Amino acid sequence: MTGLYIHIPFCRAKCGYCDFASALGKPEEIDVFLEALSREASTHSALAGKFNTLYVGGGTPSLLSTDQLKKLIFIVSGLTGPLRRLAESTFEANPESLDAEKAALLKKAGVSRISLGLQACQDDLLKRLGRVAMSGDFLKAFGLLRAAGFDNINADLMCGLPGQTLKDFADSIEWLLKFKPEHVSFYALEVHDGTPFSADGVKEEPEASADMYEAGAASLKLAGLVRYEISNFARPGRESVHNLNYWEQGEYLGLGPSAASYLGGERRANTTGTAAYVRAALAGEEIPQQSRETLTGRKKNAEKIMLGLRRTAGIELPDDIFIEFNEETDRLLAAGLIEKAGSRIKIKEDRLYVSNAVFREFV
Numbered sequence: 001m002t003g004l005y006i007h008i009p010f011c012r013a014k015c016g017y018c019d020f021a022s023a024l025g026k027p028e029e030i031d032v033f034l035e036a037l038s039r040e041a042s043t044h045s046a047l048a049g050k051f052n053t054l055y056v057g058g059g060t061p062s063l064l065s066t067d068q069l070k071k072l073i074f075i076v077s078g079l080t081g082p083l084r085r086l087a088e089s090t091f092e093a094n095p096e097s098l099d100a101e102k103a104a105l106l107k108k109a110g111v112s113r114i115s116l117g118l119q120a121c122q123d124d125l126l127k128r129l130g131r132v133a134m135s136g137d138f139l140k141a142f143g144l145l146r147a148a149g150f151d152n153i154n155a156d157l158m159c160g161l162p163g164q165t166l167k168d169f170a171d172s173i174e175w176l177l178k179f180k181p182e183h184v185s186f187y188a189l190e191v192h193d194g195t196p197f198s199a200d201g202v203k204e205e206p207e208a209s210a211d212m213y214e215a216g217a218a219s220l221k222l223a224g225l226v227r228y229e230i231s232n233f234a235r236p237g238r239e240s241v242h243n244l245n246y247w248e249q250g251e252y253l254g255l256g257p258s259a260a261s262y263l264g265g266e267r268r269a270n271t272t273g274t275a276a277y278v279r280a281a282l283a284g285e286e287i288p289q290q291s292r293e294t295l296t297g298r299k300k301n302a303e304k305i306m307l308g309l310r311r312t313a314g315i316e317l318p319d320d321i322f323i324e325f326n327e328e329t330d331r332l333l334a335a336g337l338i339e340k341a342g343s344r345i346k347i348k349e350d351r352l353y354v355s356n357a358v359f360r361e362f363v
């Protein structure tokens, strides 16, 4: 199975914690970017028809105007064929830039899943994050999506935020659950160099985040959303097909600045700079790469294990890989971090919050 990822590097404002490839985009800059994206897509025409899933992320894809969305869908479907024939097509949106016309257009185009940014239900926390949309905007956007016929919606929440209490996080989940989303993702705040949060001296709160993760996972479980990956919860049958392919070390093509690809054993990522990306694509040159590596042997197998262990179901290991990583798995079993049943290993449910300690064994 092959996934297609498209990165749209524009947002209405830059959040204080964000280190994604995204910047404020004027309409004419977005038009030029779409032309560059079209050129990059055309260099992969040999893959046309081979994709099962699509994920349009960013940035804020919903920032595009309806005409720009039509152009984007035209570019993408040149590689994927009609979107409704895909196993899944996800489109990321932020509430401030979604309207009824865009929601109807996406639905008509065959988009099957929307991922909507919430982060928290307290407006003071959202303001602290530098988010444009407040909780009322989320409420409105969610209603628009349901009215347009979307029956598969993810909402993102963040934990470990400055000034956020365990009760705040629990309240956000309770508030969100009233909307009956099919999928919820949690992200612990990470403070990256070069962001306003880093300049302000905001600190990460790993212990508070772990408590919020565990409390949140328990609430979602009661509401029928099953944790199927460290940070992802879904109603049965609503797990993200695109992301499952990624965790199964399946192949994917990424288009746009910073987009990563994994094809034919090679992992690479486009430059994060939108200007450099656009210039190269429009000049017909190869897109500059920020990294490029062919995974083979032990490194490929170690990555397969790390990706597989992100899933709560764990990973079934063939005998040769089991033998190759015998010492590592024995140490993790002895430390009580993972469990084994036959040839399947998985991180214990109550140890998912220390998954990084497990992954370190395989690096």
Ligand code: SF4
Pocket: 010, 011, 013, 014, 015, 018, 019, 020, 022, 058, 059, 060, 094
């Ligand atoms: S909306 Fe998302 S991508 Fe855009 S600035 Fe905020 S965190 Fe970054």
